[in-house]
Amino acid sequence: MWWIIPVAILGFLVVLLAVPLGLVVRFATEKPHIRFSFRWLFGLAKWEVVPKKAIRPKAERVKRRAKRGLRFVEVIGIMETPGLVRRFFKFLRKVFHHLRAKRLGVDLRFGLGDPAATGIIFGLLAPPLLCWPSADIRLIPDYEETVFKGELVARVRVIPGQLLLDTLNFVFSLPVLRATGRLIKAKWRTKREPQKSR
Numbered sequence: 001m002w003w004i005i006p007v008a009i010l011g012f013l014v015v016l017l018a019v020p021l022g023l024v025v026r027f028a029t030e031k032p033h034i035r036f037s038f039r040w041l042f043g044l045a046k047w048e049v050v051p052k053k054a055i056r057p058k059a060e061r062v063k064r065r066a067k068r069g070l071r072f073v074e075v076i077g078i079m080e081t082p083g084l085v086r087r088f089f090k091f092l093r094k095v096f097h098h099l100r101a102k103r104l105g106v107d108l109r110f111g112l113g114d115p116a117a118t119g120i121i122f123g124l125l126a127p128p129l130l131c132w133p134s135a136d137i138r139l140i141p142d143y144e145e146t147v148f149k150g151e152l153v154a155r156v157r158v159i160p161g162q163l164l165l166d167t168l169n170f171v172f173s174l175p176v177l178r179a180t181g182r183l184i185k186a187k188w189r190t191k192r193e194p195q196k197s198r
Helices: 004-018 058-067 072-079 084-098 115-130 160-171 174-197
Strands: 021-028 033-040 045-049 100-112 135-141 146-158
Touching: 004 160, 072 084, 072 174, 084 160, 084 174, 100 115, 115 135, 146 160
Parallel strands: 100 135
Antiparallel strands: 021 033, 021 146, 033 045, 100 146
16 A cells, blocks of 8 residues: 555646646846746746846956866867757757747837848748737837837746656757767866876
8 A cells, every 4th residue: 555655646746747837928128137927736826037147256257267178179079969959959849839829919119220121120020920829019110220129028838747758858868868978078088187287
């Protein structure tokens, strides 16, 4: 009978992961900031995240930059791991497939200072945004001034269990494991190089 408790806990976790998670993203251009609001368990659990940009002292930035010993060539070598890029884009495609857009609100006035460039950008942005289902779009091009002012609100819904399965499938895939191994070797080699020079 001891197995009943772990099975019950596992079943409870599966049910929780199957409950949709609501996400609201707000981006405002005035004093640029972004805000994430989450609603889970049909509104019983709510929390908000407002990322803050940390400004480090210059000495600390130089110190942190000195610690990054990974060469550009090594980074390119890691990215060239067979199947890694294809696997990454496949993962992104699955994530966006699971996102269910509930509402998109755009209230934006923009201008590039060049009427021709502003018209081109407006022509590229307007059709897909206006065709978006459940969208409230107010996109105003300014052909005289350089301006970017307004707010964007996106409401999406996702089932956490689906994202978790896709993430685990990506992280433990063979290309990602190979790339991780290459990264660890490169970091280890970078740490040992100063010791050899001594």
